[in-house]
Amino acid sequence: MQRWKATVSYDGTQFAGYQVQPEARTVQGEIEKNLAKMHKGNSVRISASGRTDAGVHAIGQVFHFDSPLAIAPERWQKALNALLPADIRILEVEAVPLDFHARFSAVEKEYHYRLMTNGEPDVFRRNYASHFPYPLDHGAIQEAMGIFMGTHDFTSFSSARSEVEDKVRTITMFELETAGDELIFKVRGSGFLYNMVRIMAGTLLDAGQGKIQPEEIRSMLAEKDRSAAGKTAPPHGLYLYRVTY
Amino acid sequence: MQRWKATVSYDGTQFAGYQVQPEARTVQGEIEKNLAKMHKGNSVRISASGRTDAGVHAIGQVFHFDSPLAIAPERWQKALNALLPADIRILEVEAVPLDFHARFSAVEKEYHYRLMTNGEPDVFRRNYASHFPYPLDHGAIQEAMGIFMGTHDFTSFSSARSEVEDKVRTITMFELETAGDELIFKVRGSGFLYNMVRIMAGTLLDAGQGKIQPEEIRSMLAEKDRSAAGKTAPPHGLYLYRVTY
Numbered sequence A, B: 001m002q003r004w005k006a007t008v009s010y011d012g013t014q015f016a017g018y019q020v021q022p023e024a025r026t027v028q029g030e031i032e033k034n035l036a037k038m039h040k041g042n043s044v045r046i047s048a049s050g051r052t053d054a055g056v057h058a059i060g061q062v063f064h065f066d067s068p069l070a071i072a073p074e075r076w077q078k079a080l081n082a083l084l085p086a087d088i089r090i091l092e093v094e095a096v097p098l099d100f101h102a103r104f105s106a107v108e109k110e111y112h113y114r115l116m117t118n119g120e121p122d123v124f125r126r127n128y129a130s131h132f133p134y135p136l137d138h139g140a141i142q143e144a145m146g147i148f149m150g151t152h153d154f155t156s157f158s159s160a161r162s163e164v165e166d167k168v169r170t171i172t173m174f175e176l177e178t179a180g181d182e183l184i185f186k187v188r189g190s191g192f193l194y195n196m197v198r199i200m201a202g203t204l205l206d207a208g209q210g211k212i213q214p215e216e217i218r219s220m221l222a223e224k225d226r227s228a229a230g231k232t233a234p235p236h237g238l239y240l241y242r243v244t245y
Helices: A027-038 A073-083 A138-148 A196-208 A216-223 B027-038 B073-083 B138-148 B196-208 B216-223
Strands: A002-010 A057-067 A088-096 A108-116 A150-153 A168-179 A182-189 A238-244 B002-010 B057-067 B088-096 B108-116 B150-153 B168-179 B182-189 B238-244
Touching: A002 A027, A002 A073, A027 A057, A027 A073, A027 A088, A073 A088, A108 A196, A138 A168, A138 A182, A138 A196, A138 A216, A182 A196, A196 A216, A196 A238, B002 B027, B002 B073, B027 B057, B027 B073, B027 B088, B073 B088, B108 B196, B138 B168, B138 B182, B138 B196, B138 B216, B182 B196, B196 B216, B196 B238
Parallel strands: A057 A238, B057 B238
Antiparallel strands: A002 A057, A002 A088, A108 A182, A108 A238, A150 A168, A168 A182, B002 B057, B002 B088, B108 B182, B108 B238, B150 B168, B168 B182
């Protein structure tokens, strides 16, 4: 038995999310279905670094799986891509030790949140960036990003549905990039709670519009209550960019 | 009665093409359906600069229509965009004289053809650029573009189904651009026959791969026979970029 680490990109538009669900088209479901085809119908479970919601994209999601098949890494990639639908592409497959775990071995994750700021949303990016055609104070957004940096209890910035007990996480990078008519929030950290990036993005937009002062994020963090923070930004602007091991 | 000129962008992925067809989702069909809603159910015909096929995109298609409604140009744009699906966006509406015709008044058209050249197709561009992961000689492509420049009978480079009699057209610009992992063919001319840009693109790829010498395009043109030219490149790389009046 060999353990394999696979890096995968997917367009989240036509998926009900990453995690397998009965009767729904999911990323995990598609990959497991095609891995089973390669294993004579025997089911093969995959474990990802974490889930992504419906509409959320991945540039570098990572999962692992175990297989008795003796196949070279490039062959795994080619064989899977030949079976998978066009909105999922395996970018790399590598052999890893049996104690590697896509979720528990992850050291850092990076997410990007893309915003189109022009008046009419570009038809070609309608599923790939969130449309926000209102004036934004970039300095205020960057100040707010600075307050998120470091180690905090992110209870206020996670879905109330989150079942994780320890809500302390560390943000190691938070950057604002402008690219043409787009704004991109880039955030890296030790890990992220359910909806955390989208709630931080929604709160950064409040700061950018002057609805809140960046300093208020300190009290939002202190309150440890979801209702203290801003709205959850829409899923289709969000990308799981990279998982570091 | 006022004549209006509208500039429209659409993502061709989910359309059976521009031109209205019974039982199919078309760009013209969607626009006319929503114009009728604005005219108390009375049908309003639109006339475009030309058709685009299923899967072909438009960044700046132009159509005209006549209406008795006294509405300001920006209101037309907002009202139509509020009704239209997200894969069609009206970019501009302006009042024009009654003798303006989106097709017959056009002076030049510009098309772009996008190619992704990397090994695995990017999931986010699978419907927006044609995948061509083979080595290409850019110099040979540019030489071939030079041969298309000027006035020629393009019978060999149009679909045999084309019913236009006069197949003489003038190409005024043909450029190769590289943008990241993409190659973009940009072509401008007095007008284009059915499938002409896609057949020229397919022939440029033959030249880039050394399957033909650029000089052979002269004899292809002289033959006036569709079978003399290269393959028709796939629709999803093609964009109607601009129509000039």
